Amino acid sequence: MPLVFVILSALLIASAVGVILFRNPIHSALCLVVNLVGVACVFAALEAHFLAVVQVIVYAGAIMVLVVFVLMLLNSKTEERTLSGVIQLVLSGIIGGCLVSVVGPFIIEQWPIVAREEPPISGSVEALGKVLYTDYIFPFETAGFLVMAALVAAAMLAKTKGGDPNHPRISEGKNDGTIQAGGEQ
Amino acid sequence: MNYDYSAYYVLLSLVLFTIGTVGFIVRKNAIVAFMCLELMLNAANIAFVALSRRVGNLDGEIAVFFVMAVAAAEAAVGLAIVIALFRNLETTESSDAMELRL
Incomplete structure (x- = not known):
């Protein structure tokens, strides 16, 4: 190893x-x-x-x-550490350990350690860019749209409700676009 | 002579994924649960890169690239949801958000 x-x-x-x-x-x-x-x-x-x-x-x-x-x-x-939390942690740790010990041997069996003559592929910028801009150009553009949509969605989710004067945060007269968090304690 | 240790890396990826899953189940704070999600994505990425090298083409590394793009989008939306949750319920604990309608 x-x-x-x-x-x-x-x-x-x-x-x-x-x-x-x-x-x-x-x-x-x-x-x-x-x-x-x-x-x-x-x-x-x-x-x-x-x-x-x-x-x-x-x-x-x-x-x-x-x-x-x-x-x-x-x-x-x-976070408070409660007794039920510790029990949860121990139980899920045991279940996770079981999962690893069951699946692990299959992985070792599936891909045994071998010696290989030829040099392995290189993930250089040149090689990756060539594949990305030829075979995967359409998924690449789609990923761009996805990130754009996520950005707009995040802005919509995080913005305060501007049009409602009865909204408690706005009627306090403190809301100038910033998120009111933690500052009031 | 190069030895191919991809099985060890996949095994490491399995362990990290399990740790991430356990954390996602156990932790109550929504942001920490989100961090455990990132752990799981990274574990999958390690498996992708190791097996891409094993198989001998770059498709696995391309998959990792897209996983990163999706993770960035997910980070933006997920954290915006946490902020919206905090603004409405004054909490970041996922167990306190029990109603769909805020």
Whole structure:
């Protein structure tokens, strides 16, 4: 087993467990950042260089900034650890362990470790761009439309109700387009 | 001589996916549940890249690219929903949102 795989998998599993065990959502988010950078390292180890860069820019950059921003905006409290919560965690952990131990041997059996002569494919920008802009041009354009639609939908969902003067937030006279969150406590 | 360790990476992806699923079930905070969703998407991405290398073409890596695009869209909409939830119910716990109509 290669050393880089051992180190990366230890990092990934530890940070993933951290995401679900930390009670403070900010700590979870920081663990998730470590996890996403670790996934980028896995992509680099698998010679998918373009995806490694995109992973850092899109996930660890854009999406995590959005998540941390919303966490701080909404002022999320630390979750209480109750007895039923611990029981839930232990039970679902046992079920998850069973799933891994049942499916895992099939995976090892399905793709045994082999030595290969030819160099593996390279996920360089050039190779990926060639496939993306020829065979997958229509899905690529569709993805563009999807992101556009999601942006408009997010703006619609998050905007305050502007036309209703009886809306409690607006009648308070404080609403100047910003979201009222956490500021009133 | 290159050895192909794709089975180990798929196994790692399985473990990470399971951890994400457990977190999604256990955690009550909607934003943390969303983060567990990201964990699951990333686990699937690792499997895609490992098997794409195994099979020998780039289709798996293209799939990862589209998963990332969808994840970005999902992040925008999901967090907007959480903000709307907080504005109406003063909470981010998914178990408090029990009515469809706010």
